[in-house]
Amino acid sequence: MLEWLWIVPALPLAGFAALALLGPLLPRRVAAALGTGAAGGAMIVAVAAAWQFIAQTPAAGAFTQPLWQWMRVGGLDVAISLRLDELSLVMMLVVTVVGFLIVVYSIGYMSGDEGYSRFFAYMNLFVALMLLLVLADNLVAVYLGWEGVGLCSYLLIGFWYRDKANGRAARKAFIVTRLGDIGLIVGLLLIFDKLGTLNIQQVLAQAAAQWPAGSTLAVAVAALLLAGAVGKSAQLPLQVWLPDAMAGPTPVSALIHAATMVTAGVYLIARMHVLFKLAPPVMLLVAMIGAATLLIAGVSAATQRDIKRVIAYSTISQIGYMFLALGIGAWAAGVFHIVTHAFFKSLLFLGAGVIIHALSGEQDLFQMGGLRRALPLTFWMFLIAAAALAGLPPTGGFASKEAIVYFSYGSPQSHWALFAAALAGVFLTGLYTFRMVFLAFLGPPHRVHLHKSPPSMLWPLVALAAGVLGTAVLEWPHDLGGRAFFFDFLERALPPATSLPVGQWTVPLIQAAGVAASLAGIAAAWFITRPARQAAGARAEALRRFWQAGWGFDWLYNKAIIAPLLWLVRLDRHDVVDRLYIALEHAAAAGHRGMARLQTGQIAWYALAIAAGTVAVLTIMTVLA
Amino acid sequence: MTAVVPMEHALLLGAALLAVGLIGVLVRRNLLFMLLSIEIMLNAAGVALVAAGAGWRQVDGEIMFIFILAVAASEVAVGLALLLQFRRRLGTLDSGAAATMKG
Numbered sequence: 033m034l035e036w037l038w039i040v041p042a043l044p045l046a047g048f049a050a051l052a053l054l055g056p057l058l059p060r061r062v063a064a065a066l067g068t069g070a071a072g073g074a075m076i077v078a079v080a081a082a083w084q085f086i087a088q089t090p091a092a093g094a095f096t097q098p099l100w101q102w103m104r105v106g107g108l109d110v111a112i113s114l115r116l117d118e119l120s121l122v123m124m125l126v127v128t129v130v131g132f133l134i135v136v137y138s139i140g141y142m143s144g145d146e147g148y149s150r151f152f153a154y155m156n157l158f159v160a161l162m163l164l165l166v167l168a169d170n171l172v173a174v175y176l177g178w179e180g181v182g183l184c185s186y187l188l189i190g191f192w193y194r195d196k197a198n199g200r201a202a203r204k205a206f207i208v209t210r211l212g213d214i215g216l217i218v219g220l221l222l223i224f225d226k227l228g229t230l231n232i233q234q235v236l237a238q239a240a241a242q243w244p245a246g247s248t249l250a251v252a253v254a255a256l257l258l259a260g261a262v263g264k265s266a267q268l269p270l271q272v273w274l275p276d277a278m279a280g281p282t283p284v285s286a287l288i289h290a291a292t293m294v295t296a297g298v299y300l301i302a303r304m305h306v307l308f309k310l311a312p313p314v315m316l317l318v319a320m321i322g323a324a325t326l327l328i329a330g331v332s333a334a335t336q337r338d339i340k341r342v343i344a345y346s347t348i349s350q351i352g353y354m355f356l357a358l359g360i361g362a363w364a365a366g367v368f369h370i371v372t373h374a375f376f377k378s379l380l381f382l383g384a385g386v387i388i389h390a391l392s393g394e395q396d397l398f399q400m401g402g403l404r405r406a407l408p409l410t411f412w413m414f415l416i417a418a419a420a421l422a423g424l425p426p427t428g429g430f431a432s433k434e435a436i437v438y439f440s441y442g443s444p445q446s447h448w449a450l451f452a453a454a455l456a457g458v459f460l461t462g463l464y465t466f467r468m469v470f471l472a473f474l475g476p477p478h479r480v481h482l483h484k485s486p487p488s489m490l491w492p493l494v495a496l497a498a499g500v501l502g503t504a505v506l507e508w509p510h511d512l513g514g515r516a517f518f519f520d521f522l523e524r525a526l527p528p529a530t531s532l533p534v535g536q537w538t539v540p541l542i543q544a545a546g547v548a549a550s551l552a553g554i555a556a557a558w559f560i561t562r563p564a565r566q567a568a569g570a571r572a573e574a575l576r577r578f579w580q581a582g583w584g585f586d587w588l589y590n591k592a593i594i595a596p597l598l599w600l601v602r603l604d605r606h607d608v609v610d611r612l613y614i615a616l617e618h619a620a621a622a623g624h625r626g627m628a629r630l631q632t633g634q635i636a637w638y639a640l641a642i643a644a645g646t647v648a649v650l651t652i653m654t655v656l657a
Numbered sequence: 658m659t660a661v662v663p664m665e666h667a668l669l670l671g672a673a674l675l676a677v678g679l680i681g682v683l684v685r686r687n688l689l690f691m692l693l694s695i696e697i698m699l700n701a702a703g704v705a706l707v708a709a710g711a712g713w714r715q716v717d718g719e720i721m722f723i724f725i726l727a728v729a730a731s732e733v734a735v736g737l738a739l740l741l742q743f744r745r746r747l748g749t750l751d752s753g754a755a756a757t758m759k760g
Contacts, residue, residue, distance in 0.1 A: 632756065633755065634752070634753060634756055636682070636683050636686075639682050640683050
């Protein structure tokens with residue numbers, strides 16, 4: 033089965049090609065069947081390959097499948113080949129399983145849309161490129177997937193392109209992530225220049241052999257790769273694009289802007305962890321970015337009115353947790369949080385999608401309320417996801433978040449401030465998550481008439497909820513009678529996190545503190561969502577607005593970067609550089625007019641010119657002779 | 658006793674004829690007279706060649722003059738034909754009438 037690995041990305045790619053070429057001709061049912069069939073087939077092959085890999089791990093520890101030689105220019109040797117190891121296997125499963133469920137959900141969610149086949153084409157292209165990104169064993173191929181998923185993100189955010197605001201959001205996402213990608217490509221060029229290869233395994237081996245820890249080169253390369261990861265994963269200071277990316281359809285938000293693409297930055301850092309370990313200052317920076325982002329985005333999430341923006345800020349915050357884990361060397365904990373987050377966050381988005389669908393497009397939390405009775409199944413599924421997001425047992429979210437909080441305490445690379453940030457983040461997570469739950473599902477109902485969702489939108493919720501609970505089995509704290517299947521499995525691909533010796537009661541105490549912080553957040557959410565308190569919040573209106581606008585980062589970037597740029601553009605409206613060429617053109621035209629005057633049509637003048645010229649030439653020749 | 662004409666005199670005569678011809682080409686507007694002036698200039702070159710041939714006792718000068726006669730004859734044939742066409746088309750022999758290529 034491992035030899036069939038190439039089929040995993042090839043199937044969605046074929047699905048994209050078919051839908052892109054024949055899309056408008058196909059009946060809607062056929063388009064949906066083609067889109068889901070390709071994603072489902074990829075999932076089945078991926079699961080089978082993973083099964084085979086786990087049952088019979090290749091002796092080398094990884095299975096490599098060369099597909100073809102992309103280019104061989106000078107010293108640059110780029111092969112497209114797939115490499116399945118523990119890390120890429122986990123990512124492949126997340127992408128295909130969550131991707132398939134979300135594509136199934138889209139059948140119902142997008143059913144009334146005119147761009148039906150276009151949507152499935154883009155989704156398939158995204159899945160194919162995301163799989164290339166996680167499976168490729170060459171940094172150039174990774175970069176191809178990286179930019180490819182960015183393109184799909186752009187296309188899908190601007191999916192409803194008739195609305196100008198959506199196009200603007202799509203451009204913003206594309207341009208802001210591109211800022212980080214500049215760092216990434218420069219980093220790749222630097223690696224190639226210094227090490228002469230872009231094959232990931234060779235790069236890691238040679239970097240470890242040639243660059244001492246803390247050397248300038250290692251730090252520079254790691255920092256440049258971090259820039260790319262920060263842009264893609266919407267971390268400080270490039271987080272501004274993700275909330276606006278919610279302009280896309282909700283399944284897109286679930287798949288691209290929660291479960292998979294935005295975690296590509298985390299994957300990149302985990303993939304290149306050898307390089308990052310050589311650069312301790314960058315590791316510290318990763319942890320600090322993660323801690324700062326998770327707090328800032330958490331506060332912003334607690335003040336949003338739009339349900340999708342709450343979840344978007346929550347995604348930024350949760351990826352902050354992953355960065356924090358990576359920065360303190362808890363690689364596997366960060367990757368585990370990718371997995372649990374993929375399930376509970378896409379479940380939250382799909383649940384929000386059901387609500388939005390039921391309320392015919394309403395996204396304002398304060399216009400919802402009382403949906404518990406109207407949408408009971410969605411309520412319970414949403415509640416499971418919310419509990420996971422808030423880090424409550426017995427969900428996978430509890431296990432992954434507790435691991436990160438624990439290592440932020442126990443890791444020798446950590447600092448008490450990082451631990452404090454992680455705990456404060458748990459409180460904030462409980463607060464904004466349950467504020468959303470209380471506002472949407474409790475209280476008096478605002479609407480009576482609701483759209484019913486088709487079964488194809490509801491059973492992906494159940495499947496994802498099963499995933500949310502099931503991921504807890506993979507990795508459950510020892511002191512609560514669990515087994516570390518996941519961390520043990522990843523051990524060969526990612527070195528296990530180190531921990532300082534801690535007392536017997538430390539682990540349970542930290543777990544208790546985490547749950548307590550989360551429950552305190554939920555209590556606070558209960559408190560602020562009571563109708564009486566909602567009105568009293570008006571006193572802190574300015575602060576609330578500031579947080580709702582994401583700490584004014586958009587305002588700052590508008591004033592500090594965009595406005596000066598536009599000013600320069602206005603200044604240069606007539607193009608200063610062009611002036612030189614326009615002057616040349618004018619000189620040529622003037623010369624032409626002068627010369628044209630010589631052509632009189634009077635033959636005597638021509639004769640005179642010839643005679644004068646002859647006399648002049650003869651004179652010169654005589655004088656010179 | 659034959660009087661020998663010094664070469665300088667003959668060359669001066671040629672130069673004078675050339676100047677007369679050139680001035681004729683430049684100042685006359687009638688194409689027929691311009692053609693005549695060009696003939697004068699050709700003959701000025703002929704005088705110079707014959708004088709040089711006689712002065713240096715080389716027959717090349719006289720041979721060259723015979724070439725010039727042939728060229729002049731054919732030039733007049735073409736020139737007069739053009740003149741006839743000019744007259745027929747524009748109704749005049751004024752060279753200024755053909756100034757349609759003025760830039």
